[in-house]
Amino acid sequence: MPLRIYNTLTRTKENFEPVHPGKVGMYLCGPTVYKPAHIGHMVGPVIFDTVKRYLTYSGYDVTWIVNITDVDDKLINKARDLGRDVTDLAKEMTEDYFDNLQLMGVDTIDRFPYATEHIPEMLDMISRLIEKGHAYPLNGDVYFRTESDDDYGKLSGRSISEVLAGTRVEANDAKENPADFALWKSSKAGEPAWDSPWGPGRPGWHIECSAMSGKYLGDTFDIHGGGLDLLFPHHENELAQSECCTGKPFAKYWLHNGLMQASGQAGKVGGQHDRHGDTAPADATADQAAQMANKLAGSAGAESVKTAVFSKHHPETVRFFLLATHYRSPIDFSDERIAEVGKSLDTLYRLIETYERITGQNFYDLQVSTTRELSAPLDGQPAELFAELKLLRDRYLDCMDDDFNTGGAVGVLFDLRKTINGFINSTKLEAEGKSDATNVTALTSAMTLLKELAGLLGVFHKPIETTGGGDNELANGLMELLISLRATCRKEKNFVIADQIRDGLTALNITLEDRPDGTGWRRD
RNA sequence: GGCGCCGUGGCCAAGUGGCUAAGGCAACGGAUUGCAAAUCCGUCAUCCCCGGUUCGAAUCCGGGCGGCGCCUCCA
Numbered sequence: 001m002p003l004r005i006y007n008t009l010t011r012t013k014e015n016f017e018p019v020h021p022g023k024v025g026m027y028l029c030g031p032t033v034y035k036p037a038h039i040g041h042m043v044g045p046v047i048f049d050t051v052k053r054y055l056t057y058s059g060y061d062v063t064w065i066v067n068i069t070d071v072d073d074k075l076i077n078k079a080r081d082l083g084r085d086v087t088d089l090a091k092e093m094t095e096d097y098f099d100n101l102q103l104m105g106v107d108t109i110d111r112f113p114y115a116t117e118h119i120p121e122m123l124d125m126i127s128r129l130i131e132k133g134h135a136y137p138l139n140g141d142v143y144f145r146t147e148s149d150d151d152y153g154k155l156s157g158r159s160i161s162e163v164l165a166g167t168r169v170e171a172n173d174a175k176e177n178p179a180d181f182a183l184w185k186s187s188k189a190g191e192p193a194w195d196s197p198w199g200p201g202r203p204g205w206h207i208e209c210s211a212m213s214g215k216y217l218g219d220t221f222d223i224h225g226g227g228l229d230l231l232f233p234h235h236e237n238e239l240a241q242s243e244c245c246t247g248k249p250f251a252k253y254w255l256h257n258g259l260m261q262a263s264g265q266a267g268k269v270g271g272q273h274d275r276h277g278d279t280a281p282a283d284a285t286a287d288q289a290a291q292m293a294n295k296l297a298g299s300a301g302a303e304s305v306k307t308a309v310f311s312k313h314h315p316e317t318v319r320f321f322l323l324a325t326h327y328r329s330p331i332d333f334s335d336e337r338i339a340e341v342g343k344s345l346d347t348l349y350r351l352i353e354t355y356e357r358i359t360g361q362n363f364y365d366l367q368v369s370t371t372r373e374l375s376a377p378l379d380g381q382p383a384e385l386f387a388e389l390k391l392l393r394d395r396y397l398d399c400m401d402d403d404f405n406t407g408g409a410v411g412v413l414f415d416l417r418k419t420i421n422g423f424i425n426s427t428k429l430e431a432e433g434k435s436d437a438t439n440v441t442a443l444t445s446a447m448t449l450l451k452e453l454a455g456l457l458g459v460f461h462k463p464i465e466t467t468g469g470g471d472n473e474l475a476n477g478l479m480e481l482l483i484s485l486r487a488t489c490r491k492e493k494n495f496v497i498a499d500q501i502r503d504g505l506t507a508l509n510i511t512l513e514d515r516p517d518g519t520g521w522r523r524d
Numbered sequence: 525g526g527c528g529c530c531g532u533g534g535c536c537a538a539g540u541g542g543c544u545a546a547g548g549c550a551a552c553g554g555a556u557u558g559c560a561a562a563u564c565c566g567u568c569a570u571c572c573c574c575g576g577u578u579c580g581a582a583u584c585c586g587g588g589c590g591g592c593g594c595c596u597c598c599a
Contacts, residue, residue, distance in 0.1 A: 011528095031599065040599050073597065156594085162526055163595075205597050227599045232527090234597080258529090259599075261592080297598055324548080325537070329530080330592070337536065337549095344548045350562070395546090399538080408538045411547030418547095418564085425556095425564050495558060502560075513561050520562090 001401045003058060005223075006328065008231065008254040009155055013403055018222050019252055023061050025221030026052060027213040027251070029230055030066040030112065033093035034075040036304035037100045039318070039333060040227075040260040040296045046319055046458070047257050047327045047404075048225050049106040053456050054400050056108075057372055065216050067209060068094055068114045071192055071202050086192055100305055103315040105458045113212045115203065119194045121211040122203045125245050126183045126196075134244040138174060140186030140199040146179045149240050155254060156232035163233075181237050183207050206237040213251075214242065224251035227259055258330040262299035301333035309338075316459050317342040323406040323457050344414070348454075349464070351417050355447045357517070358429050359440055364463050366444070368452035372397065375452065376445065385423055385442055389449055392416050396453050406457060413454060420446045431516035483512070483519045 003016040018024050028048045031041055048064065055062045069075075070090040079086040101109070126142055129135035134148045146152050146160055153159050163179045182204035187193035193200035213221065219242070226235060235254065242250040296302050301309075309318055312335060321341040325331045352363045369375045378390045392412055399408035423446065424430060427439045454460040482501055489498040502512050505521070513520045 029599075032597080038599085042599090044599060069597095156527075158527055158595080228529090228593070229598060232594065257599090259593075295598070302598090329537090332536090334536095340536070340549045347548090347562095354562085399546095405538070408546070411538060414547050421563055422565090430563090490558075493558075499559070506561095511561060514557075515562075 001398055003055075003401050004403055005253050005255065006403045007252075008256050009251075011157075014253070016253070018060065019220055022059070024055050024063070024223065025217035026055075026062060026064045026223040026225065027209070027217060027221065028064070028066045028224075029209060029226040029234065030068050031093075031097055032069040032072045032074055033090045033097060034072070034078040035093060036096045036306065037093075038296065038302045039305045039309050040301070041097070042100060042104050042106075042305060042318070043260050043322055043331070044225060044227055044257055045101055045106045045109075046104055046322045048255075049104075049108050049458055050323060050406060050456070051223070051225075051255070051404055052108045053458060054404060057370065057456055059371055059373060062108075063217065064108060064110050065213065066109050066112055067212050068097075068112050069208065070094065070114050070116050072115075072205070076191055096304075096306075100310075103310060104319050105316065105461065111216060113216065115208040115212075116192075118208065118212050118215065119203065121215055122207045123184075123194075123196055125207060125211050125214075125241070128245050129183065129241060132244065134241070135183055136176065137198045140201060141182055142184035142198055142204075143175055143180040144183055144237065144241055144244075145176060146181075146240070147177055149244050151243065152179075152240050153236065155239050156236045158232065181206065181233065183241065206234055206241060209234075209238045210242040210245070210250075214246070219246040219248045219250070221251055223253045223255060225255045225257070228256045229259055231256055255327075257327045258325075260296050260301065260333050261330050262296045262301050262333050296333060299333070313338045313342060314464055316464055317345055320345055320410070320457070320459055324410050326407050327404060348413070348417055348450075348460075351420060351450075352447075352460075353520075354421075354424065354430065355443065357515075357520075358424070359444060361444070363447060363451065364461070366448045366451050368448055368455060376448065378445065378449070380442055380445055381438055382442060385419070385446065388419050389416075389446055392419065393449060393453065400456065409453070409457065413450070416446070416450055416453070420450070428516075479510075479521055483521065486512075487519065 004013045005016050006013045026048065028044055031037065045066070052062050052064050068090075071086070075090060076086060079089045082089065101107070126135060129144065130137065130142065133145070135142055135144050153163065160177070160179045184196060184198060184201050184207075185204055186199055186201040192202055194202060213224070224235070239250050313321075317338060321338045322331065324341060355361075356363055375393070378386050378393065380386050392415055395415075396409050396412040399405040399412065402408075420443070423439075423443065427436065429436065429439055429443060432439075451460055482505070486498045486501045489495070489501070505512060509524045511522055511524055513522070
């Protein structure tokens with residue numbers, strides 16, 4: 001099954017064929033670094049990190065670029081409000097962004113170009129647009145001439161007149177057409193400014209992405225990603241200015257992820273949407289509230305992801321939570337939901353522990369294939385087990401081939417867990433241990449497959465610190481003592497004392513597990 | 525008003541023309557256990573409503589009801 005991708009540009013799923021055989025260029029619109037990242041900022045990176053992992057696994061040489069917007073109105077205003085230097089603030093927030101990406105396991109981005117380091121490229125682009133009649137200077141600003149672009153609106157599916165119909169009338173605007181947008185903005189005193197042929201100023205919102213994607217990926221590249229909220233106007237304008245400038249197609253596939261929402265966080269308010277209207281002021285307020293009800297902004301989820309999310313949930317759980325739903329669907333931020341996903345993940349961690357106990361091997365040391373071509377043949381013994389493994393791998397890859405259906409793939413992971421646990425149960429591997437070489441080898445193959453497939457989602461690359469035994473010698477020593485005391489009690493059928501020990505530990509969020517080969521414990 | 529998305533078991537969520545409608549959480553029954561924990565086995569949905577197309581629809585078309593996004597430099 002060939003890889004198929006839903007392309008916003010054509011509104012259909014298409015077979016994926018890169019511009020240059022074997023190579024893929026990918027661009028994702030990054031953050032404006034003016035405040036700490038919230039969980040919504042992590043959605044795109046996690047999704048496209050997974051996309052890159054899968055493309056790489058499928059044999060492509062992928063280059064992935066994410067820009068850092070370090071000059072922008074929001075940033076300038078924020079710095080002014082805080083009485084801080086723009087550059088300092090941007091630097092601090094960029095570090096915060098990088099920290100969070102690292103925690104989320106997003107480590108496949110090849111380059112983070114900064115807007116402020118690409119002003120010459122932007123100026124060059126603007127000049128070329130003016131030369132071609134696609135842009136015009138106006139009082140120190142430069143605007144893109146939307147009417148000069150016959151294709152304008154093809155990405156978001158709206159015509160210029162439709163755009164205008166939904167736009168508030170900007171009374172004092174001297175632009176040729178209200179739909180024209182700024183490529184260059186003249187700066188006021190005290191604002192960051194760069195010299196330009198049109199006077200000191202700074203770039204418009206969209207031009208940086210056009211300039212930087214072109215510089216690092218070429219005029220025409222494969223995949224352009226971003227949140228659905230950027231479809232219009234940002235991506236539409238980016239596309240227009242790039243294609244008008246180069247005369248070539250811009251991105252071949254446009255991927256848009258659904259947005260994180262906050263149902264139940266802000267409370268719902270009834271009311272109809274009516275932007276045109278004749279509604280009374282009182283209704284307008286209710287209308288606004290209704291529109292805000294599901295926004296992440298203003299909800300608990302909009303707080304810094306570090307304080308609001310990572311304080312309660314392991315980043316790997318959060319990543320799994322984001323990938324359990326298809327990337328084009330909206331997803332509700334909910335602590336309960338994330339915790340639920342955490343429980344399901346725990347069953348996989350327990351399987352990993354069981355494997356390590358049986359074999360004495362470290363799961364995270366297992367060597368997995370990094371490409372589909374080299375994935376293990378899965379033709380060992382027992383044959384029934386391997387036939388099942390093959391089936392599961394095919395199902396998993398079919399899901400991923402179908403527009404990166406990570407939700408379906410996650411389901412296969414749990415089926416794989418069930419298959420492996422069933423195998424361990426039926427062969428009594430826990431009790432037999434290493435003595436059964438064939439079954440241990442088979443188990444290792446199965447676990448290697450689990451690691452390979454989970455790895456494509458960016459999880460199970462390294463151990464997480466919170467499960468399993470203790471983190472210090474004292475705790476381990478005490479637990480050893482209690483477990484051996486309890487073992488003695490059980491041997492002497494003194495179940496009252498034995499259960500007193502176990503119940504007491506339960507109250508301390510420590511769970512005991514009596515297994516065939518002894519008693520284990522974990523903190524919940 | 526324009527453009528677009530969605531409505532699958534108690535909750536979350538795959539599946540978008542045809543094998544028994546994935547999987548997770550919760551619940552219930554059984555195996556196992558001294559009892560538990562963990563694990564395994566089993567139970568739990570005619571897919572918002574109406575109509576149409578088709579040999580056959582959760583899946584396509586029309587209508588209705590309900591939820592939501594963008595058109596505001598929110599990722």
